[in-house]
Amino acid sequence: MSRQVVGVTLDNLEDLPRHCRKCVYWEVAPHLRGQVEEFGETELEKEAWVSSVLLEWGSCGRLLYSNKLPVGFVLYAPPTVVPRAGAFPTSPASPDAVLLTAFHVQPEFRGGGIGRALVQEVAKDLTRRGVRAIEAFGDAQPESRAEGEHHCVVPAGFLTRVGFKTVRPHPRWPRLRLELRAGILWKEDVESALEQLLGQVSVSTAGSSGFARS
Template identity: 50%
Template structure:
């Protein structure tokens, strides 16, 4: 479709319906494409609260992946499109748990790498580059729907396509990621289930 025609049709689109259709299509043709982060709300709550989400998919099925100035995404990579956690989960560091869930899923599926377009909050962007990604009033903004460059760096992503506003990041996925996670989980279970006792001095008169 002509890019100009795509822009002209944005005002007539039902965004929520489009997202539902996209998710259904990716699930049907590729498989699981997201992770949810649940947090307990205390004893008074009957159900845990959804406190975060992540979405990822092959770049070929992400409509705007080719519009970023640092595109295209590498052919061997899956594109991380969304990484969101609420304020409480963020303060507790649970975004790391969410990222871990994404990586574990992709490693099990044999994916070689994951990439993401980051957003530098203090960066400057030309009106043309901005309009390509965010096309109409009311559309999501970098602050509301893009992953911050800082968060990607914290998760050990590396910049592979520098840009003053929309850099592209990459994280290589190998079996070491999964192996390290399994070892860490096993150690935590061992520490939680074990009790360490210190032997006291023997009673007087005993050897």
């Protein structure tokens, strides 16, 4: 099974699951959400939000494909451009952190490490950009939602399993944080560079024709 992770852009936004593509839970202020949904403008609002963040801040999401099939995605951005962020009882998010917002893995692909892989990709991207931490508002009681209901807040249990720590407890909406360690990413980059260098040396040695003759 081959996997590929790419940045979310306006060109691949349609690869999000349909209910996620139309959801503006994070992207629109709570008091305006009902109005946007009533007039059927959610997809336009989602596209406008992604476009704005891409232009003003840069990459704000990752899509994971398995054998060219989109099976999971994550969105993230500075808290200042996430209208929903201020509505949680455990807000505000820390000013040195980027907020993980929408996160989804197709049900039939859960349990295979795709969620963890997406978090790792976000961590790599943000570490290279000098960000100190990722924060997220978690749902501590995901079992309380109605059967079949799509929910837009990541279960707190999943966040703790992939390394997040609770920084502000709450019975339903805790805020969690993942510290980003630049040293680990530096080690990965050095190892990758060494592998490429050793590969080039091997090719050069294999192609040598022996000692030059006078």
